[in-house]
Amino acid sequence: MGVTFPVVGMVGGGQLARMTHQAGIPLGVQFKLLSDGPRDSAALVAADVVVGDYRDLETLRAFARGCDVVTFDHEHVPTEHLRALQADGVVVRPGPDALVHAQDKGVMRARLTAIGVPCPRHRIVTGPADVTAFAAEGDGYPVVLKTVRGGYDGKGVWVVRGEQEAAEPFRAGVPVLAEEKVDFVRELAANVVRSPHGQAVAYPVVESVQVGGVCDTVIAPAPGLDPERSAHAQDLALRIAAELGVTGHLAVELFETTDGRVLVNELAMRPHNSGHWTQDGSVTSQFENHLRAVLDLPLGDPRPRAPWTVMANVLGGDYPDMYFGYLHCMARDPGLKIHMYGKDVKPGRKVGHVNVAGDDLADVRDRARHAADYLRGTIQE
Numbered sequence: 001m002g003v004t005f006p007v008v009g010m011v012g013g014g015q016l017a018r019m020t021h022q023a024g025i026p027l028g029v030q031f032k033l034l035s036d037g038p039r040d041s042a043a044l045v046a047a048d049v050v051v052g053d054y055r056d057l058e059t060l061r062a063f064a065r066g067c068d069v070v071t072f073d074h075e076h077v078p079t080e081h082l083r084a085l086q087a088d089g090v091v092v093r094p095g096p097d098a099l100v101h102a103q104d105k106g107v108m109r110a111r112l113t114a115i116g117v118p119c120p121r122h123r124i125v126t127g128p129a130d131v132t133a134f135a136a137e138g139d140g141y142p143v144v145l146k147t148v149r150g151g152y153d154g155k156g157v158w159v160v161r162g163e164q165e166a167a168e169p170f171r172a173g174v175p176v177l178a179e180e181k182v183d184f185v186r187e188l189a190a191n192v193v194r195s196p197h198g199q200a201v202a203y204p205v206v207e208s209v210q211v212g213g214v215c216d217t218v219i220a221p222a223p224g225l226d227p228e229r230s231a232h233a234q235d236l237a238l239r240i241a242a243e244l245g246v247t248g249h250l251a252v253e254l255f256e257t258t259d260g261r262v263l264v265n266e267l268a269m270r271p272h273n274s275g276h277w278t279q280d281g282s283v284t285s286q287f288e289n290h291l292r293a294v295l296d297l298p299l300g301d302p303r304p305r306a307p308w309t310v311m312a313n314v315l316g317g318d319y320p321d322m323y324f325g326y327l328h329c330m331a332r333d334p335g336l337k338i339h340m341y342g343k344d345v346k347p348g349r350k351v352g353h354v355n356v357a358g359d360d361l362a363d364v365r366d367r368a369r370h371a372a373d374y375l376r377g378t379i380q381e
Contacts, residue, residue, distance in 0.1 A: 034052055
């Protein structure tokens with residue numbers, strides 16, 4: 001008699017779902033996908049695809065039938081719909097009470113502050129004059145403004161230098177969060193995974209290099225990070241996961257400040273760009289551990305396989321068909337691990353990433369950067 005393995009339903013058809021599906025194949029996990037369209041990244045590779053609108057409750061209910069657990073590759077499913085699914089008896093991981101902290105920046109800041117997590121100075125603001133008053137309470141402008149819901153990869157975020165510039169974010173008619181502009185040395189990320197029964201693992205803290213609000217390069221582990229500060233960042237992420245009741249992967253994006261502090265910038269409750277390096281650089285990837293967690297399986301070993309791993313994102317550029325560049329990079333450097341998402345190439349769009357692992361940081365960084373730039377078309381040799 002055959003063994004029936006569980007069905008994981010993932011809402012969202014992007015590259016995170018694609019790579020989660022890939023990680024589930026050797027686990028024997030059955031994978032069901034709710035995708036916006038049949039040509040989405042994950043829909044191209046998954047066998048069981050439902051095309052529908054995640055904002056429609058009845059679509060979600062129909063999708064959830066037959067799933068042992070429902071999880072996500074984005075945080076945009078309406079919170080009230082997730083509560084309705086739970087009321088129907090659907091296992092949702094992470095649950096809405098946790099996920100709301102990744103969906104709503106105002107809720108996140110209020111809760112993190114209440115539990116003593118260090119954050120930038122912040123306040124919900126109602127208009128440009130309120131922004132000016134917030135700025136005056138600190139060091140003045142510039143101020144960072146964020147829509148409380150829906151922003152990602154730099155979208156829904158403004159750095160404003162005066163009251164006139166502050167008008168733009170309010171035109172959408174949604175709540176706006178004001179934050180001090182942090183004087184930081186670099187951005188870090190602490191990735192952890194937590195299961196329903198409370199088992200948790202922490203990956204090495206990484207440095208995340210942003211260009212134009214989009215993650216460009218991730219270095220694992222973060223170079224030169226004081227071991228005590230690294231342990232503090234891991235402990236902070238594990239505490240946040242426990243306090244918020246997170247099930248699955250949690251990415252805690254951090255600022256390392258010029259005065260030696262670590263402040264929480266953002267939260268993501270799903271596999272995250274800062275954890276893509278784990279596919280080739282860690283014993284157990286973030287994608288596999290996310291699946292293990294939502295199924296309440298024992299979690300896998302998060303330790304790195306090499307002293308250094310560098311991930312470089314491949315953004316759409318001058319090569320609409322990247323296949324020639326792909327062949328060139330593979331021939332030039334057989335040690336590269338190139339992950340392509342099956343997406344149409346558009347300028348600035350994430351279409352893949354490159355992982356390189358090794359003993360020499362300068363070497364692996366140069367190799368990852370060269371491949372990503374060649375695939376994008378910014379270099380030709």
